[in-house]
Amino acid sequence: MKTIFFYASVCITMLLCHNAAWAQRDWHNTDKDREVAADKDSITKKGYTLIWINKDPNFDMELKKRLIDTYFINYPKLAKYFNRKTTKTVTFVIDPDYEGVAATSGGVVRYNPAWFVKNPTDIDVVTHEVMHIVQGYPHRAGPGWITEGIADYVRFKYGVANEEGNWKLPDFNEKQNYDNSYRITARFFHWIVKNHDKKFVKKLDKVLRSGTYSPEFWVARTGSTVDELWEEYAGNPTI
Numbered sequence: 071m072k073t074i075f076f077y078a079s080v081c082i083t084m085l086l087c088h089n090a091a092w093a094q095r096d097w098h099n100t101d102k103d104r105e106v107a108a109d110k111d112s113i114t115k116k117g118y119t120l121i122w123i124n125k126d127p128n129f130d131m132e133l134k135k136r137l138i139d140t141y142f143i144n145y146p147k148l149a150k151y152f153n154r155k156t157t158k159t160v161t162f163v164i165d166p167d168y169e170g171v172a173a174t175s176g177g178v179v180r181y182n183p184a185w186f187v188k189n190p191t192d193i194d195v196v197t198h199e200v201m202h203i204v205q206g207y208p209h210r211a212g213p214g215w216i217t218e219g220i221a222d223y224v225r226f227k228y229g230v231a232n233e234e235g236n237w238k239l240p241d242f243n244e245k246q247n248y249d250n251s252y253r254i255t256a257r258f259f260h261w262i263v264k265n266h267d268k269k270f271v272k273k274l275d276k277v278l279r280s281g282t283y284s285p286e287f288w289v290a291r292t293g294s295t296v297d298e299l300w301e302e303y304a305g306n307p308t309i
């Protein structure tokens with residue numbers, strides 16, 4: 071629950087990224103981060119580059135390796151399946167000034183090192199965050215719960231250390247709803263993929279990126295509205 075809470079706060083922060091206050095904080099401009107970085111790197115493999123800017127002198131170098139490895143395992147895979155036009159250069163900033171867990175905007179992911187001190191095995195924060203880069207939805211493309219549900223579905227499917235990080239989809243209960251976001255929505259998507267349409271998430275991601283999403287999407291793909299689907303899911307939520 072704690073993790074869900076923290077991720078929820080990240081989501082809110084991400085939405086705020088679009089406003090002027092965040093723009094003034096130079097979210098995308100990493101020049102200042104670079105100046106004070108304890109450790110900088112640029113790694114390129116098979117056409118994909120990761121720029122590493124670490125502002126925490128105490129950051130664990132083994133963890134650095136694991137975060138970078140996870141980027142190179144998952145980002146090209148997600149780009150290939152969901153969006154080949156996504157940027158080929160991603161920047162990770164280990165930023166002690168950032169107070170959430172992690173947040174992503176414009177090809178830059180900021181991670182709070184304090185989170186990893188408490189949760190050193192939560193490696194697939196990388197998988198969730200880099201999916202946000204692949205998503206690259208235009209402003210107001212669709213509901214935020216779908217964006218976060220897809221990112222957690224992707225973490226569920228592609229995560230390299232979910233078990234080690236004690237991260238899993240929650241059991242269904244009747245208090246849930248599809249727009250609860252994050253893992254609850256991810257579990258619903260997984261059920262739809264299994265029971266209705268293997269390519270559901272791929273197609274949902276695509277209509278959001280093209281700015282053509284509407285509630286009609288659910289009917290067109292599955293024959294049911296999202297509410298009808300949720301009712302069916304609630305009646306037999308086995309995955």
Ligand SMILES: [Zn+2]
Binds near residue numbers: 080081198202218221
């Ligand atoms: Zn997210």
